[in-house]
Amino acid sequence: MVPETDFLKDSRVTPGKLEFFRDSVRFEVTGTIPIESALSPKNPKIIILLKSSENSILFDEIELTKNVAEYAYKKSFALAYEPWMEGAYLETQFFQGKKEQTEPYQKKILARGIITTPLLAKIGHVNSDEPIPQVGLFISTGAMDRDMSRTKEFLIRFDAGSSSVKMTNSNTQAIADLKTFLTENSSVVSMRVIGTQSPEVSEGRSSKLGIDRAESVKRLLEESNIRIRDSLMQLSSRWNDWFDFRLQLREYEKLSTQRKDQYYAVLLNGLDYESQSQSLRKIAGFSQVAADLFPSLRAVKIEVVAKPLPGLNQAQSALLQKALGENAISSGLDLTDWAIAGETAPRLEDKAEIYSKMTELFRSVIPYNNLAVVKMRLAQRTLDEEAKKKLWKEAENLLYQASKIGTDPYVLHNQGQIMVLQGKTWDAYKKLSDASVLTRDEDFLKYNESLRGALDIMRGDYKLATLRFDYDYTEPKDFFNKGLAYFLSKDFANASLSFEESVMAGRNYGYGFYGLAMIAAASGQTEIALLQLDKAIHASELIYQKALVDPIFEEIRSSDEFFQIFKSSVTINEK
Structure with missing residues (x-):
């Protein structure tokens, strides 16, 4: 009743x-x-x-x-x-x-x-149907970031008027030198194969000979098992151009400086090719210069830009493997060599072996910190909560050992990250704040401040959180956190921009769509809210479950359209 x-x-x-x-x-x-x-x-x-x-x-x-x-x-x-x-x-x-x-x-x-909008802040927690977030910061040697590119030229010579390659001693040596260079620098950035022609009558009156020579050298490279991706190789030719002659003249030793200046005055006067040709022939001794230099213009110039693969060379790798396999107290490798080996090791298990050995050989923050990061990332991969806690504990112990050796922002950041994952947000915030004080490195601060900003959101300091994200981010989670800070500060215009950036950075990352749906719902734009929510819930089961109970969508939850998008999502998931 x-x-x-x-x-x-x-x-x-x-x-x-x-x-x-x-x-x-x-x-x-x-x-x-x-x-x-x-x-x-x-x-x-x-x-x-x-x-x-x-x-x-x-x-x-x-x-x-x-x-x-x-x-x-x-x-x-x-x-x-x-x-x-x-x-x-x-x-x-x-x-x-x-x-x-x-x-x-x-x-x-x-x-x-x-x-519970502040709890949407991404702080490194693993969700079952989402990519595993990367946590922890390795201390880098910087070797991976340095530009190790090297440029070298190789010359393949041709007979006058010919585009057929003869394997003379000089050409055989050029191919051998090219192979050696590519062995030492196997990461090719670019290769230019440039066919050139001398100004001799026998070289023809068009650029066809130059490009034919370039094509012949391309075939020679393939026959010599030097295979370069087409996207990295460029074939071209130069004709009616004194550029290569000018380069050879620079190394030509049979002319006085005064006489060379006469040549350069012509070559750099800006006139057309024929006019320069007539002026050059008037210079005393030109016929001898032409006899010496023109044969080198009947050629193909191979210009290669390449760099060595990151990591140790063959000899260093052998010393590394020997040290890992023995109970030795020295290895013949220094701290930087070991650190580079750890950086370039492909698997976490390989990194763990290297950094663990380094703790025996060197008193340095690097191996303790980096081994701790390995433990943290292994913890992210396990579903066993006890195993996860054990790995966190091991990481904490390693970071404690690193802190006894020296005060380092990376160590403080990693200690803070573990505390975040353990739910100790207030203690974590102190660690992250201390880390930011110790360095002005932009890359470090971008990462550290983004996590600190996420904690600001959870702590209710929304205006302060917006200031933490003043960096050029590329990850969708960082754009989402930035949008969340603006949304909770009631700055919907900037929140919308940040959520859209999150969507553009990763369209399968549903949180950007969820943020746009929250803005639309808060602004009374029901159709737009439903449209964005539809995209969000198809990206993540966690978002799907949250949207069902989030009071932000209470006003539209009773509509048929709301349940229709959830019904379609269930159908897709069942398939």
């Missing part, structure tokens, strides 16, 4: 939607119970219940103040947030009568769910 008098009609909660803020949920319940002559409540009682499918809290009875026409009540609550509360509802229960009642006479739901 529905009671004739609604004793809870004035019962309400402030704020109207419960919100997570700085690790707690705070709200105030107020209301009145009417006193009517015919239906005056007998022994009225108000109790507040917070309940979900997993847990519940039944609060103590609220004190009532009797007035002429009503009982009034008002009480503030502050709860330490727990994850089960996100999908809970807050209910007022009204009891009356002389006997103790187990069921309320009336009840009213004041709020459904808790807005």
Whole structure:
């Protein structure tokens, strides 16, 4: 039966939607119970219940103040947030009568769910259906970042007027030298094969000979098992051009400086090829210069830009393997060599072996810090919680050892990152703050401040958080965190830009779409909110579950369109 008098009609909660803020949920319940002559409540009682499918809290009875026409009540609550509360509802229960009642006479739901938007901040936690976040910072030698590119030229000579390659001693040696260079620098950046022609009549009157020579050398490279991707190789030719002659003249030793200046005056006067040719032939001794230099212009010039593969060379690798296989106290490699080997090792297990050996050979922060990062990343990969905690503990011990050797921002960052994953956000924040003080390195600060900004969001310092993200990011999670900071600061314009950047950085990263859906919902743009939400929930099961209970979407949750997008998502997932 529905009671004739609604004793809870004035019962309400402030704020109207419960919100997570700085690790707690705070709200105030107020209301009145009417006193009517015919239906005056007998022994009225108000109790507040917070309940979900997993847990519940039944609060103590609220004190009532009797007035002429009503009982009034008002009480503030502050709860330490727990994850089960996100999908809970807050209910007022009204009891009356002389006997103790187990069921309320009336009840009213004041709020459904808790807005936990700050907890969306990405801080390195692993979710089952999402890519594993990379955590921890290795201390780098910088060898991987240095430009090790080297440029070298090789010359293949031809007979006058010919495009057929003859394997003379000089050409054979050029190919052998090229192979040696590519063995030592096997990461090719570019290769230019340039066919050139001398100004001799026998070389023809068009550029066809030059390009034919380039094609012949390309075939020669293939026959010599020098295979370069087409995208890295460029074939071209030069004709009616004194450029190569000018280069050879620079190394020509049979001319005085004064005579060379005569040649350069012509070659650099800016006139056309024929005019320069006539002027050159007027210089005394030109015929001898031409006889000496023109044969070298009947050629193909191979210009190669390449760099060695990162890591140790063959001899160093042999010393490394020997040291790893023996119980030796020295290896013939220095700290930098070992650090480079660790950086370039492909697997975490290989890195662990190298860094572990380094802790025996060197008193340095590098191996302890880097081995700790390996442990942290291995912890990210395991689903066994006990194994994860064990790896975190091992990483913590290694970082403690590193801190005893020296104060280092990377060590502090990694200590803070572990604390974040353990839920010790306040202790973590102190570590990350100390790390930022120790260095001005932009790459380090970009990474450290992004994590610090995520913690600012969780701590409720939204305006401060926006300042942390003043770097050029490329990862969708960083753009999302930046958008989250602006959204919670009520700066929807900048939030929208950042969420869109998150989407552009990774379209399969659904959080950017979720952020845009939150902005649309907060702005009353229902159609846009549904459109963005549809994209978001198809990207992640975690987003799917959150959207079902997030009070931000309460106003559109009752619509057919809302449940339609969830229905289609379930169908796709089942397939």
